[in-house]
Amino acid sequence: MASSSSNRVYIPTNARNNQYILAEFKPSDEFVSSFDNIDSCYERIARKLFLACEENGLYNVHMIANDKLPITRFHEESYCLQTEKQMLFFYNPKYHEAHKFYWQQGVRAKKVRLLFLATGDELRANAANFHNKVQKTLHDLKVNLGVEDAFKIRDHQHLTYDLFARVKGHKETYGYKLRSLYPRYEARKCEIPAEHTEMTYVTFNIPMTRALKTQFQHLLEDEHYTQFYSFIEDKFFSACGYKQISQAAFIADGRLPLVRNSKIDKSAQNSELQKLSFDICSEETQYKAHWDKNQLVDTLHFVVVAKASDNKDVGYGKFMNNVESMIRGLSQTLELSAQRQALNVRFFQHISYNA
Template sequence: MASSSSNRVYIPTNARNNQYILAEFKPSDEFVSSFDNIDSCYERIARKLFLACEENGLYNVHMIANDKLPITRFHEESYCLQTEKQMLFFYNPKYHEAHKSYWQQGVRAKKVRLLFLATGDELRANAANFHNKVQKTLHELKINLGVENTFKIRDHQHLTYDLFARVKGHKETYGYKLRSLYPRYEARKCSIPQDHSEMTYVTFNIPVTRALKTQFKHLLEDEHYTQFYTFIEDKFFSACGYKQISQAAFVADGRLPLVRNSKIDRSSQNSELQKLSFDVCAEQTQLKAYWNKNQLVDTLHFVVVAKASDNKDVGYGKFMNNVESMIRSLSQTLELSAQKQALNVRFFQHISYYA
């Protein structure tokens, strides 16, 4: 019984599920030249895409051809914000639907991104069905457009919940085994190529509140913030080590962390994004820290990555229990108020392949 319990993580029943699939392709010069201009090319892609989506029951889909990375977030209102590098989509899967396209008139992008947002209830239970619908839509789009380009497909799923939910009075939980995506999909007759890549990781953020600044005032008195960031980094990595977590990152330079597999992407950064690459098949320690001693950020970002060996036969439940224990330890060190503050934990599962 104890063994069974240790392989499940008990997550509050008010946790939010989310899923989106990003498909990317590069239209060939030959394909683009068959149109009068790049705008008519994109218009045709969007028209054929949204027709196929309607037929296959996909109701929140966006075509993006401006070389900006789409980021999705939960919100009770639906809207899209653009920065220089990002497209930020806010939506509630239960209610919001849209078919929209985005590109800069007359400008050819490096690639076309198709963003499929899961809608409705029970997203985790229906994840394989949603993936099947997207696969069917992409296959039809290829035929209808007459293109032979390969799509890079990334399926992203995550659970989001407040680690302090019980303290705030929400005591109901559900026990998750957190099985990896490939066997979950295989059991539900969703075909994923054997040549695929999977990543599982956890993120959480801690805002730099007035209370935190007051508590660590003695570390913020110098002309730069090296002492403060070094203290946070040391406490975080020490807490990880105590729970035998060997792949993690601390980001406090104003950039948003993106987690990638080192076999596919290398660590890099731009003005808004910090790409973090990890070799999940390796057992050696991979700890990364990015902070700017001259800038006190509003939010501290933390990432914990599961190694391939953390995927037990029953799933990632044991790994997640260790992560939760580590976060609680860090929160106690920083004296975070469980009553007044939300500590939102996001458990991510990604699977990617070419089709």
């Protein structure tokens, strides 16, 4: 039954909501050649973009044309850091606003990325309205630029919370059904094409604290870290198997995991990012482990992916309860201190399509 507590996951009320939409397109050679140079082209796109954003009430938007992947993170201060492969945007959706552009002068990127960051309060409740605004902005941009290039649109939402919040004294929770995005948007008059893909997954990280190193010192004494990483991998996948979780990944090679649908993207990696592709329609076990025996990382990354069959009529609440139970079991095995350590869990929902 929809009202059953097993179909709801009770998340601390101090959980953080976040939403951003990434729209990508490749300006045609014909369009680019109508300008004196690539900088003039990008300047025109930026002007038209930010004008449309103002008209549609979108106040934190970034145009990126340097082939770096944008990553968003919560922070009380607003700033952007760049690495060779990434652009890291730190912001608080309640307060921060910006219209900025990024490209290397005189260099044409493979694609133009438009990053729309949701702002204000009640982001989850207003998610469909935000998506509608972005759709309208992209339509206006196409009209104003006189282009017909297709946009690849990815809507990303996530809830972040400390699994140990109750132990630390925050006992107030809210019950979420965690419905999938398509029916949520449909109910709120936000039209998503029938041809779309969705993905739901959970991530959590365990920092390599002094306490953890001390506890497993006997596994860290060799000239490489194979014993330690093999131990963590075995305990994690065993915990997943016990809870009948069949799609998961363990990353400990210094790279940031990115989760993708295998129908769209294949697994790949570069110096900073590890792309993990899962076939969510398959019931087969898909466990992936990437660790470097010669490197003791600062953070252990874990990913748990929901299969299509985990999407019940009422949502992903039952799946999330199962994942939480698995994480608690793993944390007990590793003897993590609930009082002294935050175990931040992120529940992700993605929907993507071309428009």
